[in-house]
Amino acid sequence: MKAAAFAYARATSVVNALDLLQAHGDRAKVLSGGQSLMPAMNLRLISPELVVDIGEVAELRGISVTGDTVRIGALTRHVELQRSPEIAAHAPLLTEAIAHVAHPAIRNRGTIGGSLAHADPASELPACMVALNATIIIRGKTGERRVVATDFFTGIYETALSAQELLVAVELPAARRKSAHFFCEFARRHGDYAIAGLAAQAVVEGDLFADLRLAFFAVGNRPVLAKAATKLVNIAITPAVLSAALAALSQELDPQSDLQASASMRRHLAGVLLTRCVGTLLGRSDLGAGGSA
Amino acid sequence: MTAPVSISLDVNGERVDALVLPRLNLADFLREQLQLTGTHVGCEHGVCGACTVRVNGEIVRSCLMLAVQAHGAAVQTIEGLSDSGEVADLQAAFRDRNALQCGFCTPGMLMAAQDLLKQEARPDRDRIREHLSGNYCRCTGYQAIIDAVETTARARGGRRV
Ligand SMILES: Cc1cc2nc3c(=O)[nH]c(=O)nc-3n(C[C@H](O)[C@H](O)[C@H](O)COP(=O)(O)OP(=O)(O)OC[C@H]3O[C@@H](n4cnc5c(N)ncnc54)[C@H](O)[C@@H]3O)c2cc1C
Ligand code: FES
Ligand code: FES
Numbered sequence A: 001m002k003a004a005a006f007a008y009a010r011a012t013s014v015v016n017a018l019d020l021l022q023a024h025g026d027r028a029k030v031l032s033g034g035q036s037l038m039p040a041m042n043l044r045l046i047s048p049e050l051v052v053d054i055g056e057v058a059e060l061r062g063i064s065v066t067g068d069t070v071r072i073g074a075l076t077r078h079v080e081l082q083r084s085p086e087i088a089a090h091a092p093l094l095t096e097a098i099a100h101v102a103h104p105a106i107r108n109r110g111t112i113g114g115s116l117a118h119a120d121p122a123s124e125l126p127a128c129m130v131a132l133n134a135t136i137i138i139r140g141k142t143g144e145r146r147v148v149a150t151d152f153f154t155g156i157y158e159t160a161l162s163a164q165e166l167l168v169a170v171e172l173p174a175a176r177r178k179s180a181h182f183f184c185e186f187a188r189r190h191g192d193y194a195i196a197g198l199a200a201q202a203v204v205e206g207d208l209f210a211d212l213r214l215a216f217f218a219v220g221n222r223p224v225l226a227k228a229a230t231k232l233v234n235i236a237i238t239p240a241v242l243s244a245a246l247a248a249l250s251q252e253l254d255p256q257s258d259l260q261a262s263a264s265m266r267r268h269l270a271g272v273l274l275t276r277c278v279g280t281l282l283g284r285s286d287l288g289a290g291g292s293a
Numbered sequence B: 001m002t003a004p005v006s007i008s009l010d011v012n013g014e015r016v017d018a019l020v021l022p023r024l025n026l027a028d029f030l031r032e033q034l035q036l037t038g039t040h041v042g043c044e045h046g047v048c049g050a051c052t053v054r055v056n057g058e059i060v061r062s063c064l065m066l067a068v069q070a071h072g073a074a075v076q077t078i079e080g081l082s083d084s085g086e087v088a089d090l091q092a093a094f095r096d097r098n099a100l101q102c103g104f105c106t107p108g109m110l111m112a113a114q115d116l117l118k119q120e121a122r123p124d125r126d127r128i129r130e131h132l133s134g135n136y137c138r139c140t141g142y143q144a145i146i147d148a149v150e151t152t153a154r155a156r157g158g159r160r161v
Helices: A014-027 A036-044 A078-083 A085-090 A093-100 A110-120 A124-129 A227-232 A239-252 A263-282 B026-033 B078-083 B090-095 B106-119 B125-129 B142-156
Strands: A007-009 A029-031 A050-053 A063-066 A069-073 A135-140 A143-148 A153-155 A166-173 A179-188 A194-205 A208-215 B005-011 B014-020 B052-055 B060-062 B072-076
Touching: A014 A029, A014 A050, A014 A135, A014 A166, A029 A036, A063 A085, A069 A085, A078 A093, A078 A110, A085 A093, A093 A124, A093 A179, A093 A194, A110 A124, A110 A166, A124 A179, A124 A194, A124 A208, A179 A263, A194 A263, A208 A227, A208 A263, A227 A239, A239 A263, B014 B026, B026 B052, B052 B106, B060 B106, B078 B106, B090 B106, B090 B142, B106 B125, B106 B142, B125 B142
Parallel strands: A007 A050, A029 A050, B005 B072
Antiparallel strands: A063 A069, A069 A166, A135 A143, A135 A166, A179 A194, A194 A208, B005 B014, B052 B060, B052 B072
């Protein structure tokens, strides 16, 4: 199918884009990479009256590292994240995760801002932002506000953004010494949305986790920062400790059933991911490779 | 404001000036206004890869890009790659290895395969599979397609590092 007719405006700056959004409200839609917006318009799931193309707004581009903070502009394309030496050095979780986002031709156009604003619960980057404790930077007519990633995602395709606002950038703490990360997802085919996935960021001191952030995706209506992780921090990991964490995880997750997988299969896969993550990050093959997936 | 917008771009090395409706996607613009029908349209939501073209040197889904977004860009279609001889060996390998049946997916497959071979001189079968994972072939010629790309990579033998 084709998109319904709409008016088109090429924004010249952030201020210009915000003016257009202010004037048209819910009837306007921001166009970034178009890799989620265009399919939705072609399928006539949405029919905005005005499309505000931010693709040429240079101030939304670029990756920079200042002190301990990595800033990624909203228009940074997936392929740029994938190839960035700064990201590989300071946020290697992203380098690993991005290879699982769609396919090369889509990664050439899709942007981080679009992916986060779209907030598909099965998508990789929102979970990475939660694992990395990122801050989402939002601009509106009245100025800038900063929202931590765990508060930004509010439901399926729902975020803290209003129709009059733009996501301008994200900021993340650069990986510290002793930082470790883990990324794994189960999908029908490489590049497809996950059936269940885990993005994790940890600090490993000797044999222990000094810190552990586990962000599960595709197992809830938004990325889930697992509280079960607290059971694994600053404690020697034994099979009993791991079992307690798995039980806690199973309690707190509330996955959906759909055509891809039942809720119980997702719950099972989440447990497999947790076990793999702990085993991999601590180099402990004795904890089991995570059972059969 | 739903009125046509004037755009100018470079298509296969030639300058094109046109008036397009905002809703017109790049695939339909190429096929209907420029009669470049090698770019195929399958799903129109980014899943099948039949509409893959190059924009400013990088492959994209032309069904997910508006023609107005291509203003100022350089677009290359399968006709451009074919006419310049850039993919002649790849096309020959597709014929030799029986990698095309109905041929509907072939332009997109060639675009994606050439993109990989430009980036990597010696991709193994897993890399080829991964890079082509976004392209569907309904005639299920996948094995033969991987064969053809692998053969071409070997024959080019690291010429393009
Ligand atoms: C076949 C296919 C497979 C895919 N597979 C995956 C996958 O496995 N994992 C995955 O994560 N994604 C996947 N995607 C989606 C892809 O990653 C998109 O690039 C991404 O979700 C949206 O980014 P975009 O820049 O294209 O945004 P757009 O499509 O332009 O916009 C998406 C939404 O965000 C809004 N928006 C965009 N930018 C901003 C901004 N700066 N401020 C406020 N609102 C904004 C738009 O209004 C729109 O509602 C897939 C897409 C396709 C077509
Ligand atoms: S027609 Fe564009 S990807 Fe299928
Ligand atoms: S050859 Fe028929 S779709 Fe691929």
